[in-house]
Amino acid sequence: MPKLTVGPWIAAQKLPHREAARDRHAFLTRTRLRAETPEVAGLPLVGMGGSCGKPCFALPYRLTWTEANTLALEEVAQAFGCYVEYGLYPHLKRHEDDLEIAAVQDWTTFGMVYLRPGFEQAEEVLTRLAEVLRPE
Structure with missing residues (x-):
């Protein structure tokens, strides 16, 4: 499977240059794009991380952490050359350079x-x- 295909949509949401931060009309133009709801793997894009800028996808269920699903999370991480960093919520980080590739939030x-x-x-x-985090 490929990289995420929502790159152009995400890029269109961001400031094109610093001066645009004070341009209300440019902001309104960018927000009109939000009327589209892109999907990846059948999951809707619900926004982007405020500090990280990563696209955020909604899982179709409530998530509660258990021994079983944290072990499954670690198996997914391992399959992609990552480890799980358990902070406020779990992050998948690559072993080779500690680059964060994913984060899973449960408190909504x-x-x-x-x-x-x-x-x-x-x-x-x-x-x-x-698949692996879906409650039984």
Whole structure:
């Protein structure tokens, strides 16, 4: 599976240059693009991380961490050359350079996955996470 295909949509949301931060009309033009709801692997894009800028996808279920799903999360991480860093919520980070490729948030009414859009296997990571974290 490829990188995320929402790159152009994400780029269109960001400031094209610093001066645009004070341009209300440019802001309104950018926000009109949000009327589209892109999907990847059947999951809707619900926004972007405020600090990280990673696209965020809604899981179709509420997520509660358990021994079983954290072990499954670690198996997914391992399959993509990553480890899990357990902070406020789990992050998948590459062994080779500690680059964060994904984060999984559970403290909303639905689970969310933030993904690094340039990661070559991002869509596959999203698909696998949605499968292994689904409550039984």
